[in-house]
Amino acid sequence: MPENVREEAAAAQEQTSRFVSQYAPATPEADAPPAEPIFDVRDVAVFYGEHRAVTDITLELRRNQITALIGPSGCGKSTFIRCLNRMNDLIQSARVEGEVIYHDQDLYDDRIDPVQVRKRIGMVFQKPNPFPKSIYDNIAFGPRVVGMKGDMDEIVESALRRAVLWDDVKDRLKTNAFGMSGGQQQRLCIARALATDPDVLLMDEPCSALDPISTGRIEDLMLELKSNYSIVIVTHNMQQAARVSNMTAFFTVELDAGEKHRTGRVVEFAATDKIFTNPDDKRTEDYVTGKVG
Numbered sequence: 299m300p301e302n303v304r305e306e307a308a309a310a311q312e313q314t315s316r317f318v319s320q321y322a323p324a325t326p327e328a329d330a331p332p333a334e335p336i337f338d339v340r341d342v343a344v345f346y347g348e349h350r351a352v353t354d355i356t357l358e359l360r361r362n363q364i365t366a367l368i369g370p371s372g373c374g375k376s377t378f379i380r381c382l383n384r385m386n387d388l389i390q391s392a393r394v395e396g397e398v399i400y401h402d403q404d405l406y407d408d409r410i411d412p413v414q415v416r417k418r419i420g421m422v423f424q425k426p427n428p429f430p431k432s433i434y435d436n437i438a439f440g441p442r443v444v445g446m447k448g449d450m451d452e453i454v455e456s457a458l459r460r461a462v463l464w465d466d467v468k469d470r471l472k473t474n475a476f477g478m479s480g481g482q483q484q485r486l487c488i489a490r491a492l493a494t495d496p497d498v499l500l501m502d503e504p505c506s507a508l509d510p511i512s513t514g515r516i517e518d519l520m521l522e523l524k525s526n527y528s529i530v531i532v533t534h535n536m537q538q539a540a541r542v543s544n545m546t547a548f549f550t551v552e553l554d555a556g557e558k559h560r561t562g563r564v565v566e567f568a569a570t571d572k573i574f575t576n577p578d579d580k581r582t583e584d585y586v587t588g589k590v591g
C-alpha cells in the first residue's frame with residue numbers, strides 16, 4: 299500500500315475510533331444474554347381527535363436498560379412516552395391504538411387501574427414540578443395516595459437516598475421545595491417518582507432546564523438507578539443519549555399518505571452505539587451527525 303494511502307487509512311481509522319469512544323455505549327453488554335422485556339409495544343398509534351400523531355410503533359424495552367427516544371420536534375416522542383404509563387388518558391382528545399404489554403399484561407385492559415400503573419411506572423417531566431409543599435410532603439404524597447404501608451419517615455429517606463439527595467436536604471425536610479435549586483428540584487421529582495417503588499422511570503427531557511453540572515448529576519444518577527429500574531428518556535441532546543443509553547429509538551415526522559398531516563414514526567431502533575456509529579437508515583445518520591433536525 300502506498301505510504302500516503304496508508305496514512306490516510308490510519309487517520310480515518312483513528313477518527314472513527316475517536317468518534318466511537320466519544321459515543322461509547324453506556325455499558326458494553328455484547329456477551330450478556332438479552333435482559334427480560336418489560337414493555338412489548340406492538341403497532342401503537344396515537345390520535346389527537348382525527349390527527350394521527352404517531353403510528354406503527356413496535357418496540358421492546360428491557361429490564362435494567364436505559365432507552366433513549368430521539369428525533370426532531372413534533373415527531374411524537376412525548377406522545378409516545380405518555381403511552382407507557384397511560385398519561386395520555388388525561389388528554390381528552392387522545393386515543394391510543396395497538397397494544398402496550400407491560401410484564402405480560404395489556405396496560406390498556408379495562409381492569410387495569412391507571413393510578414396503580416403510575417405507581418409502578420413513574421414519570422419525570424421537562425421542567426421540575428415540585429408541589430408547593432415541604433420536601434418531605436412532596437415525597438410522601440405518592441405513597442399516601444396509593445396507601446403504601448410502612449414508616450413514612452423511612453419511605454421518604456429511602457427515596458431521597460436513591461435520588462442522591464438525602465445529604466443535601468436531610469436538615470430541611472420541612473422547608474418548602476421551591477427553596478431548592480433547579481437541579482435539586484429535578485432530583486426531588488425523581489425521588490418523588492421513586493417513592494412509590496416503581497420498576498420503570500419515564501423521563502421526558504429531564505435535563506433541558508438544567509445547567510451542565512446538574513445535568514451531569516442527573517446522568518450519573520440515571521446510570522446508578524438502572525441497576526434497579528428500567529429507564530426511558532426523551533432527549534434532544536445527542537451526547538446525552540450516547541452517554542447514558544443502551545438502546546436508542548430514532549423517530550422522524552413525515553407527511554402522511556394524504557399529505558395533510560404530519561405523522562411521527564420510528565425509523566430505527568437499535569443499540570445506541572450502532573445508532574451513533576453505524577445506523578442502517580440514512581435519515582438516522584443525517585440526524586445523529588447533525589445534518590438535519
Ligand SMILES: Nc1ncnc2c1ncn2[C@@H]1O[C@H](COP(=O)(O)OP(=O)(O)OP(=O)(O)O)[C@@H](O)[C@H]1O
Pocket residue numbers: 346351369370371372373374375376377378389391562
Ligand atoms: N395535547 C395535544 N393535543 C393535540 N395535539 C397534540 C397534543 N400533544 C401533542 N400534539 C401533537 O402531536 C404531535 C407530536 O407532538 P409531541 O409533543 O409528542 O412531539 P415531541 O416529539 O415530543 O416534540 P418536542 O421535541 O418538541 O417535545 C405534534 O403534531 C403535536 O402538535
Ligand SMILES: [Mg+2]
Pocket residue numbers: 375376377502
Ligand atoms: Mg416532547
